[in-house]
Amino acid sequence: MIERKELTCIKCPRGCGILVETEQGRIVSISGNQCKNGKEYAKKEATNPTRVLTTTVKVLFGTEKVAAVKSKGEIPKEKLLPAMEQIKEVQVEAPVILGEIILEDLCGTGIPLVAAACVARKRLP
Amino acid sequence: MLQYDLVIIGGGPAGLSAADSAREMGIKSILILERDNKLGGILNQCIHTGFGLHTFKEELTGPEYAARYIDKIQEKEIEYKVSAMVINITRDKQVTVMEKGAGLITIQAKAIILAMGCRERPRGALNIPGYRPAGIYSAGTAQYFVNIEGVMPGKEIVILGSGDIGLIMARRLTLEGADVKCVAEIMPKSGGLRRNIVQCLEDFDIPLKLSHTVTYIHGKERIEGVTLSKVDENLEPVSGTEEFIPCDTLLLSVGLIPENELSKKLGLSMDERTKGPVVTKEMETMLSGVFACGNVVHVHDLADNVSKEAKKAGISAARYILEEKI
Numbered sequence: 001m002i003e004r005k006e007l008t009c010i011k012c013p014r015g016c017g018i019l020v021e022t023e024q025g026r027i028v029s030i031s032g033n034q035c036k037n038g039k040e041y042a043k044k045e046a047t048n049p050t051r052v053l054t055t056t057v058k059v060l061f062g063t064e065k066v067a068a069v070k071s072k073g074e075i076p077k078e079k080l081l082p083a084m085e086q087i088k089e090v091q092v093e094a095p096v097i098l099g100e101i102i103l104e105d106l107c108g109t110g111i112p113l114v115a116a117a118c119v120a121r122k123r124l125p
Numbered sequence: 126m127l128q129y130d131l132v133i134i135g136g137g138p139a140g141l142s143a144a145d146s147a148r149e150m151g152i153k154s155i156l157i158l159e160r161d162n163k164l165g166g167i168l169n170q171c172i173h174t175g176f177g178l179h180t181f182k183e184e185l186t187g188p189e190y191a192a193r194y195i196d197k198i199q200e201k202e203i204e205y206k207v208s209a210m211v212i213n214i215t216r217d218k219q220v221t222v223m224e225k226g227a228g229l230i231t232i233q234a235k236a237i238i239l240a241m242g243c244r245e246r247p248r249g250a251l252n253i254p255g256y257r258p259a260g261i262y263s264a265g266t267a268q269y270f271v272n273i274e275g276v277m278p279g280k281e282i283v284i285l286g287s288g289d290i291g292l293i294m295a296r297r298l299t300l301e302g303a304d305v306k307c308v309a310e311i312m313p314k315s316g317g318l319r320r321n322i323v324q325c326l327e328d329f330d331i332p333l334k335l336s337h338t339v340t341y342i343h344g345k346e347r348i349e350g351v352t353l354s355k356v357d358e359n360l361e362p363v364s365g366t367e368e369f370i371p372c373d374t375l376l377l378s379v380g381l382i383p384e385n386e387l388s389k390k391l392g393l394s395m396d397e398r399t400k401g402p403v404v405t406k407e408m409e410t411m412l413s414g415v416f417a418c419g420n421v422v423h424v425h426d427l428a429d430n431v432s433k434e435a436k437k438a439g440i441s442a443a444r445y446i447l448e449e450k451i
């Protein structure tokens with residue numbers, strides 16, 4: 001039996017509708033995408049949907065209270081909320097440098113959490 | 126009085142990109158004025174990805190996208206002041222600035238670029254019956270709370286309006302542990318990008334209630350809930366469809382308008398449709414030597430387009446200054 005799944009590509013703001021047909025978990029056809037990236041997205045979305053996680057972590061002694069962070073790559077969608085639980089416990093000390101690794105491994109995905117902004121250390125008055 | 130060839134008002138992506146391109150054109154004397162305590166503009170609070178696909182061929186977060194431009198400004202040693210709010214501009218290009226620690230200063234410019242961005246529509250524009258209890262915020266204010274101040278506006282949330290900021294906040298608050306009850310949209314179609322509906326609402330099973338609006342706000346001190354009603358094709362609430370939804374926070378995502386107090390003071394001709402100043406293809410306003418770019422001209426969906434437009438404004442302002450000299 002062929003299963004049909006209608007997806008919306010999120011790879012760019014165009015947001016193409018893509019039709020994926022699978023048979024016993026195997027992809028038999030992908031249509032509607034307007035570029036290669038869309039095909040890749042549909043393939044993954046139909047089998048193992050993944051997302052980049054962006055959030056903030058608390059900063060100690062910084063000029064800002066929090067620093068923006070992101071997963072350095074996509075993690076499985078169902079790991080988003082567990083990863084947030086892990087990140088909640090994290091506090092970093094300023095200075096924070098953009099790109100610096102905050103957590104080595106997000107929820108066993110092997111993907112690190114990195115800083116997506118710089119925060120300077122607060123100068124003592 | 127301080128003197129600069131080019132004064133740029135606003136240190137968001139528009140102001141930064143304009144400064145960068147004016148310097149590329151050979152303008153040495155440039156000053157960027159930013160009222161916030163850092164450069165980057167609204168991008169500092171837009172921590173989600175989706176920036177820079179066109180300009181850098183990468184999906185960056187807002188702060189990362191801003192950092193690319195801030196780095197250029199620092200490399201090129203372009204001067205800027207933060208915590209410096211422009212309060213007036215005269216037609217002969219004198220700029221009055223309130224600078225933290227320095228007080229009022231006046232700067233004479235040869236050319237000016239307006240890059241003040243936009244702000245959210247005031248909530249007063251919305252007529253919902255009920256008291257005005259605590260717990261009602263604009264979506265952008267909530268974004269500032271969570272992403273800059275690190276505090277949550279509430280735990281049980283209803284979002285009215287399905288523009289991109291509302292959608293992005295639905296996901297953000299869910300990730301932080303809040304219960305987002307629904308996003309209500311009065312129109313039959315969402316104004317947000319399709320990709321945001323997928324990755325911000327569908328990923329987390331947050332209902333999008335199209336053709337629905339809030340018709341009553343419950344609670345006196347703090348909001349206790351809202352009444353949601355279906356609307357007909359004339360956007361009028363249909364009686365009998367009311368549903369009470371308990372919540373401690375209501376976010377309003379009702380759109381943005383260009384920030385044009387200064388442009389109006391300057392007496393620039395305004396475009397009724399975009400709510401920004403009328404500009405030529407070269408991004409010059411109807412006052413010679415005053416240019417504008419970014420969200421101050423019209424609200425852009427993509428920061429990439431803002432940077433591109435600002436580059437044009439930077440080049441035009443540079444040409445204006447260079448021609449003056451000859």
Ligand SMILES: Cc1cc2nc3c(=O)[nH]c(=O)nc-3n(C[C@H](O)[C@H](O)[C@H](O)COP(=O)(O)OP(=O)(O)OC[C@H]3O[C@@H](n4cnc5c(N)ncnc54)[C@H](O)[C@@H]3O)c2cc1C
Nearest residue numbers: 135137138139160166167175210211241242419420427428
């Ligand atoms: C919530 C939200 C989500 C978005 N998501 C995306 C996205 O996913 N992808 C994307 O590409 N784009 C996105 N955008 C759009 C993009 O961020 C904006 O279009 C862009 O930041 C506009 O740049 P700007 O420089 O014109 O304005 P701003 O970034 O608003 O910068 C204007 C600056 O001017 C300063 N200023 C204003 N008045 C004065 C004054 N009188 N004196 C001194 N300084 C002043 C302000 O403090 C501010 O720093 C989003 C926008 C918002 C609001």
Ligand code: SF4
Nearest residue numbers: 009012015016034038
């Ligand atoms: S298929 Fe290609 S063009 Fe269409 S939304 Fe996806 S990335 Fe964009």
